[in-house]
Amino acid sequence: xxxxxxxxxxxxxxxxxxxxxxxxxxxxxxxxxxxxxxxxxxxxxxxxxxxxxxxxxxxxxxxxxxxxxxxxxxxxxxxxxxxxxxxxxxxxxxxxxxxxxxxxxxxxxxxxxxxxxxxxxxxxxxxxxxxxxxxxxxxxxxxxxxxxxxxxxxxxxxxxxxxxxxxxxxxxxxxxxxxxxxxxxxxxxxxxxxxxxxxxxxxxxxxxxxxxxxxxxxxxxxxxxxxxxxxxxxxxxxxxxxxxxxxxxxxxxxxxxxxxxxxxxxxxxxxxxxxxxxxxxxxxxxxxxxxxxxxxxxxxxxxxxxxxxxxxxxxx
Numbered sequence: 613x614x615x616x617x618x619x620x621x622x623x624x625x626x627x628x629x630x631x632x633x634x635x636x637x638x639x640x641x642x643x644x645x646x647x648x649x650x651x652x653x654x655x656x657x658x659x660x661x662x663x664x665x666x667x668x669x670x671x672x673x674x675x676x677x678x679x680x681x682x683x684x685x686x687x688x689x690x691x692x693x694x695x696x697x698x699x700x701x702x703x704x705x706x707x708x709x710x711x712x713x714x715x716x717x718x719x720x721x722x723x724x725x726x727x728x729x730x731x732x733x734x735x736x737x738x739x740x741x742x743x744x745x746x747x748x749x750x751x752x753x754x755x756x757x758x759x760x761x762x763x764x765x766x767x768x769x770x771x772x773x774x775x776x777x778x779x780x781x782x783x784x785x786x787x788x789x790x791x792x793x794x795x796x797x798x799x800x801x802x803x804x805x806x807x808x809x810x811x812x813x814x815x816x817x818x819x820x821x822x823x824x825x826x827x828x829x830x831x832x833x834x835x836x837x838x839x840x841x842x843x844x845x846x847x848x849x850x851x852x853x854x855x856x857x858x859x860x861x862x863x864x865x866x867x868x869x870x871x872x873x874x875x876x877x878x879x880x881x882x883x884x885x886x887x888x889x890x891x892x893x894x895x896x897x898x899x900x901x902x903x904x905x906x907x908x909x910x911x912x913x914x915x916x917x918x919x920x921x922x923x924x925x926x927x928x
Contacts, residue, residue, distance in 0.1 A: 759787025
């Protein structure tokens with residue numbers, strides 16, 4: 613929800629005149645104070661929102677006359693705004709620029725703005741306004757990969773694939789990258805179906821691998837999560853573009869084969885242990901709990917908690 617600024621709604625009226633010469637100018641106003649030079653032919657409002665950390669967020673997509681906004685006038689207006697925010701003790705500026713208005717990136721960069729991240733249709737630049745190095749949080753530091761270990765307890769068979777585009781065709785679990793706002797279990801079920809045609813249900817998390825400076829993650833860190841899935845179909849119809857081979861393999865054979873990755877071998881042995889001794893010994897199950905933010909929920913993964921511990925009011 614938009615929060616009002618302490619000094620009221622600020623404005624920078626940035627202009628562009630269509631005639632040559634010194635008539636081009638801009639207008640800047642903040643509260644009751646401001647200055648005007650060469651009032652513009654066309655004008656638009658530049659609105660900012662104050663966040664709970666004392667920073668200012670500016671979304672250019674909300675400008676009424678964005679297509680008529682002149683880059684040079686924008687730079688002057690932004691410079692005046694930055695000076696105002698510094699004088700008010702603001703912490704930082706977040707500048708959100710639509711991809712079709714990328715001409716405003718260079719003027720902002722000339723004032724010290726740096727890229728923070730980019731999405732499909734916009735980029736976000738930041739400027740730290742306080743003394744010392746920036747304390748703004750970085751963008752996503754990890755990518756999240758998820759694989760599904762689809763295990764049929766009745767036959768002791770497990771679903772494995774060989775990737776088509778790998779230098780070494782080793783057996784592994786089907787999987788891929790989690791999409792934004794997609795739960796881990798949903799990623800595993802979706803990726804297994806897309807690669808193999810097998811329908812399944814999420815049961816638990818078996819393992820989490822963390823790896824840094826992963827080349828496949830554009831130099832970022834990588835989380836790779838393997839889930840235990842229960843199959844609901846058994847006829848394989850694998851994706852020819854992604855997979856070279858796909859089959860149901862005996863779990864013992866997968867645990868003993870050398871033609872696999874270290875993590876696949878370890879998880880196969882983990883599954884074998886769970887199959888023999890009880891999956892409660894290896895499973896991280898999931899529970900949905902209410903978040904501190906009203907109306908939101910999150911998924912918590914942990915070893916199964918006895919019911920009496922879930923409902924107890926205190927610790928004896």
